Amino acid sequence: MDFTKRFWCGSLRPEDAGREVLLAGWVDALRDHGEVLFAHLRDRSGIVQIVFSPERSSADLCRAAELLRSEYCLVVRGRVEKRRAGTENANLETGAVEVFAAVMEILNASDTLPFTVSEKAMAAGERESEAVAEELRLKHRYLDLRRPSMQDNLIKRHRIFKCVRDYLDEKGFIEVETPTLTKSTPEGARDYLVPSRIHQGHFYALPQSPQLFKQLLMVSGFERYFQMARCFRDEDLRPNRQPEFTQLDLEASFIDEEFIYGLVEELTVRMFAVGGIDLTRPFPRMTHQEAMETMGSDRPDTRFGLRFIEATDLFRDTRYGIFRQILDRGGRIKGINIKGHSESLSKNVLQNEYAKEIVPAMGAKGMTWMRVVDGKLESNIVQFFSREEQAAILERFAAGNGDVLIMIADASPDLVHSVLGQLRLHLAERLEMIPPGIFAPLWVTDFPLFEATEEGVTSSHHPFTSPHRADFDPENREELLGLKSRAYDLVVNGEELGGGSIRIHDRNLQSRIFRSLGLSNEAVEEKFGFFLRALDFGTPPHGGLALGMDRVVSMVLGVSSIREVIAFPKNRSAQCPLTQAPSDVSREQLGELGLLDLGGDKALPGTVKKEDLLEYLSWVSRIGVNETERPALEKALAEASLLAAAIDKMETDAEPVFSVAPVKGRIRAGGEPVVSPYSESRALFANAPAMKGRYFKVAGILE
Amino acid sequence: MSGIFAYRDGGSVVSGEGLLKGSSISVQANMSVAGWPTEAGSLALKGFKAIEDATVVKSLRDQGASIVGSTRMSELGLGLCGDEAARAVAEGFSAIALVTEHLGEARLSAAKAGLIGYKPSYGLVSRHGLLGLIPSMETIGILARSAADIATVMAAASGRDERDFSMPVEEVPDFLNGSGQPGIRTLGWIRESAACLETDDRKAFQRCLEGFAKAGLTPVEKSMKEFDLFRTVHQIIGSVEASSSAGKYDGVRFGYRTPSAKNWNEMYLKTRGEIFGPVIKPFLFQGAYYQFMEYDVFEKACRLRSHLMREVQRLLGEVDALVMPAVRRGFDPFEAASVPALYDAFLFTLPANLTGLPAVCFPFDDGGQARCPGVQIIGSRLSDAGLLALAGERMQTTTKES
Structure with a gap:
């Protein structure tokens, strides 16, 4: 067959009726109607229905067609015809036509598939595609990529x-x-x-x-x-x-x-x-400071409101003890107005879910909430506020009936912003405040040049980012922390798509930045010597950006x-299920690369010898060991090894048992999956040492 | 008293109607009672409150029992260091105590306090709600003053539970109508077990055998040259299962968590480094050793377990039950604070756990020469009611004659 004369399956339309066409591709699906066999043939362009019928195809061809299975690779010659009225398939772009096969050749058979490739139903009402476990898809990615959606x-x-x-x-x-x-x-x-x-x-x-x-x-x-x-x-x-x-x-x-x-x-x-x-265009812009102060994030989601409202000054003379103490320590009080949501945020939800669980898990010590009913504030603490304070709150938050106000007060303004920022996203999601189908791009600008560390400062972006001004004192930590950078991030819907900056092109300024970072001349030379040398040769002013x-x-x-x-991605554990990368390598390979006893003379912190049996077992079973326990554990391992040696000599023909009363084929009565009532309630969380929202909280994977 | 209970129920001492009407029962601190602190003697479960009742607790309450509190226990129930269940019964705080059996804990604590201690056939009592350690061996054991009390508890607590998937489908012994008719005539005693006793103890055991003979039973000497293997196989399999089942103690969903972890791995390492005490930790390392370094040894141990079960079964085909010492002078199970010490102290009781057979231990004292703080009868699978009947008979004789 001459493939150069081939037609695309997905291109056939009613105008093509009567044409002889040559098609090639894979069997997407089959439907056997007794004498007549229908096959969906799929190539990159789409799917068309092929008909094998005794009236139109030879007996040999009909017999050959019976052998077809999903994902066989075929070439077919046949005649395009309009489908009879009422038999069109609206799921297919070619659904108004079908091709009556005259000649067909199986180019290659296919094994039984690990999952269904087909995504298009042959008739209305059938299941279109099935959900397949991602690990299985990745293992057979070449089949997964046959699917039209991929x-x-x-x-x-x-x-x-x-x-x-x-x-x-x-x-x-x-x-x-x-x-x-x-x-x-x-x-x-x-x-x-x-x-x-x-x-x-x-x-x-x-x-x-x-x-x-x-x-x-x-x-x-x-x-x-x-x-x-x-x-x-x-x-x-x-x-x-x-x-x-x-x-x-x-x-x-x-x-x-x-x-x-x-x-x-x-x-x-x-x-x-x-x-x-x-x-x-143009995309809105917002300084880093404004983003933090009004939305509590350096990549704010601007698809919805819930901007923070300053309330510190409203409570300057308050008698409410908790606020009083926070303000005396120079703290901040800010809040948000969730307009018209007092129905969905009942007293019970606000007090028992948010104030008691969700907000503490976000890092705050507490949360103040008020609901507006009949033009007045209602809350468990509203009696502590004077009439003037209550009026000022209503005015500042532009609060009306049905609104819910939430305030966070803390001695640390950063914490107030961070918690309100998390709360803002949590509430928007819960209350479905994010309009679907909206895209909100935003430039975030004027980032701080440095961040504080225990000893000094570190670059927020990287040390080649240009500061807003060059006249700073590299020794003055306070001044350094106040510097802004010429960096910018592109954010869409609260996700950072990329970022960049205008760079430093002046060698002298670059040196002063390194001095601010506390790097010695030797350290700078070792790290970036070749690069700094380049700056000495007439470097132009420049800048750029990277997008993920x-x-x-x-x-x-x-x-x-x-x-x-991504065509061939790694899974969530950074492995490739298809090729099994990363993999073990042979000792010979390591030897050739000189890796057999590497690092012997460099005792790096944290890279303890793993060949120590106790260390190894401590690591694999994740049970830490301190020095005082070591002797007892060494002894226990010596004993274990003796026991192993003792039974090693014994001979027995018995089959191993793992239970004294084996249970076979035990199925829950009724066979229906049962969901524990405790998985729905929050009872399972009651014993957790740390929580965040509706999740168990654990230490960060990164330090 | 505060030393006996980890938690004592203030409110619900009222008991309802049923087989156990008026009975007071204590559980151990690793058996779930909804809302009660359930720390299993371990930092790994610090502050843990059970969410629902263990099936056994529910069954007992349904039959009218009142669960009076949970007794203090050894770390995760391995051994008897710090276990107070027997004192709860001996000092009258409860009539009956439940004790988790990994090695023979119920039987040996009974022996110490002059009570009857009983380990049921494996799989007879639901373990749903028990925070266990060695799944293929552990059962809920029972302590009481009389065998009849134990039988009544078993009548209430035994039987299939949909929520314990390790329970086989089988006929449950009739615990209520077996009294007085033990059906045990011949008692085999294993020469190699008696050989582990010092002279004084051995003589006492021999006098017990004579005492049984006087009571109309026939002691028969038997030999089992693999007797030493019981402890080795128990230790290898037990440590592997413990290492595996203690994997859930990670300080994430419950229990103690180290305050000072910089990252995720360190959180697990430090938390698990801190929660396991000086007896459990070496045991878990031994289990990890077989799991990660010598898996073949574990499999070999499982083969030998099968062999040992076959050998015991062979003996039980020749006699009605086995009689075995329980305690040894100089090996106090309450003082055993290391893995080797545990296995020394529980030498005679652990074979029943390894083989899943029922066993009952009671003080032997016929008013004459035969006197022993604890002697054990081990029977075939599901011969539990007969064993309890025999123990009851012996205890009655004791009471009558003393």
């Missing part, structure tokens, strides 16, 4: 990438590739390392971002650079993160923030348009996980 995701991803490249090309940007084998930087604690066989005991690192290289390209005078860069980060597990991810990295010279905003806004509008989403493309694509396509827009 193909559509990757095709749209391609469209978005192409639109980025076209647009940036239009704007004079050059795509340049930077190396994947680079140098590990001392602070790059999450680097993936690649051993060098030639230089044994030395390692390359995979880039977490091409930051330094792209700045070097600006030094080289490319002026406008971009790259669809693959970046790597060996982070602890978090949902919706991948060890490798794709980032649009761009940098330009002789520009300022306005250039970046204009460029990236237009780019974002075009990318979202691929998914049929209209974004309006996996995240952008998943948001444009409206899928819940970035794994849905």
Whole structure:
């Protein structure tokens, strides 16, 4: 068969009736009507129905068609005909036609499938597709990717990438590739390392971002650079993160923030348009401080209100003891007005759920709530407030009947913001205040340049970010903490899609930043020597930004996980179920790379010898051991090993038993799954040492 | 008194109608009673309050019993260090006490206090709501002054529970109509077990055998050369199961959590490092050793367990029941504070746990020469009612003659 004459399955329409066509693809689904057999044939373009009937096809062909099974690969020649009225399939774009097979050849059979690939029902009322466990999908990703929805995701991803490249090309940007084998930087604690066989005991690192290289390209005078860069980060597990991810990295010279905003806004509008989403320009902007003060987040979700209202001054002379004490310690009181929700937020919900459980789990010591009924405040503590205070609250919060006011008071303003920020999201979700189908982009600007550490300060972004002003004293911690940076983040619907900054191009300023960070000249030389040297050769002013493309694509396509827009992703445990990466390697391989006894002379903190049996067992069974317990435990292990030796010699032909009274085929009466009533109530949480909202709280995976 | 109970019920001492009307029963602090602190003697369950009643508690209450409190216990119920259940009965706070049996805890605490201690056939009493440690061996044991009381408790508590998936489907012994008719004529005693006794103890055991003979039973000497294996196999399997089932104690959903963990792994390491005490911790490490380093040894132990069960079954085909010493001078189970000390102290009781057979231990004193603080009768699976009847008969004789 001559495949060049092939038609796309998905392209056939009633106008094609009467044509002889050659089709190739996979059997999506089959339906046997006795003598007549219907098959859905699927290729990348779509699905069309093939008919094998004794009236129109030879007896041999009908017999051959009986052998067909799902996902067989076929080529078919046949005649397109309009379906009889009433037999059209509205689920298919080709649903008004069918192809009567004249010739068919099975190009390849398929094994029994681990899950159904088909997503399109052959008749109305049938199940369209089934939910399959993600681990199984990833293990057979090549089959999962046969599904039209997954193909559509990757095709749209391609469209978005192409639109980025076209647009940036239009704007004079050059795509340049930077190396994947680079140098590990001392602070790059999450680097993936690649051993060098030639230089044994030395390692390359995979880039977490091409930051330094792209700045070097600006030094080289490319002026406008971009790259669809693959970046790597060996982070602890978090949902919706991948060890490798794709980032649009761009940098330009002789520009300022306005250039970046204009460029990236237009780019974002075009990318979202691929998914049929209209974004309006210009994107609103908000300083970091305003975002924190009004929404308690540096990536606020602006699709709904619930902005914070300042109330500290209303209680300057209050007699309410709790507020009094907080204000005496210089604290803050802020609140939100949940308009018209007093029905859904009953006294019981506010007091027993929010004040007692949810808000303490968010980190606050307490919460004050009031409901507005008949123009008056109603609450368990309202009697502590004077008439003037009550009137001032109503006025400040613009409160009317049916409103619910929630206030958080604490000595630490940061805590007030953080808790109200979490509460804002919690309430919006619970009360369904987020309008569906809305996209709210936002620039967050003017980030603090430094964050406080125990000893001094550290960069909030990275040490190459330009400060707003250069006339600061590197020794003055208070002044440093007040500095703002020329960094910006692009946030959509409360998710950070990317960020960047205008960089430092002046060697002297860069040195003073390093001094502020408390880095010695030697440390700076070791970490960034090559880069600082480059700044000495006429570096132009420059800046740029990086966008997380996996995240952008998943948001444009409206899928819940970035794994849905990556062809071969790792699972939630950073493993690839398909290839089983990461895998063990042979001793020979390690030997050739000089890795057999590496690090012997470098006693790194935290990398305790795992060959110690007690340490090993302590680790695998997650039971810590202190020095005083060690002797007793060593003795216990010696005893265990003696017992093992004692029975090792014994001979027996008996089958192992794991129970003295084995139970077979035990099924719960009725066979119905039973949900414990306690899983619905909050009783299971009553014993938990720490909670957050409706979850058990544990220590962070990252330090 | 405060030393006896971990929690004492203030309110509900009223009892209802039923087989156990008017009976006061204490449970151990690892048996769930809704709303009661249920800490199982362990930091791992610090502050834990049971959400619902254990099935056994519900069954007893349904038959009119009043559950008076939960007695203090050893850490997670392994051994008897700090266990106060026997004192609750001996000092009259409850007529009956429930004690978790891993190694023979119910029988040996009874022996110490002059009571009857009983371990049922494995799978006869629901363990739903029991915070256990060694799932393939543990049962709920019972202490009381009279065998009839124990039989009544068993009549109420035994039988299939939909919520305990380890219970096989089988006929439950009739505990109410077996009294007085033990049906036991021949008692086998294992030479190798008696050989573990010092001279004085051995003589006392021999006199007990003579006492049984005087009462019309026939002691028969038997040999089981693998007797030493019971403790080794119990320790290997028991430690592995404990290591596995203690995995749930992580300080996330309940119990104590270390205040100073920087991250997730450290939270588990430190929390679990701090919650396990000096007896349990080495036991868990031994289990981890077999699990992670020598899994074949664990499997071998399971084969030997099967072999031992077959051997005991063979003996029980030749005699009606086995008689075994329970206590040894110089090995006080209440003082056993290390793993080897535990296995020394429970040497004679643990075979019943390993094989899942019923056993009853009672003081032997026929008013004459035969006197022993605790002698054990072990029977075939589900011969529980007969064992209790025999114990009852012996105790009655004792009371009559003393």
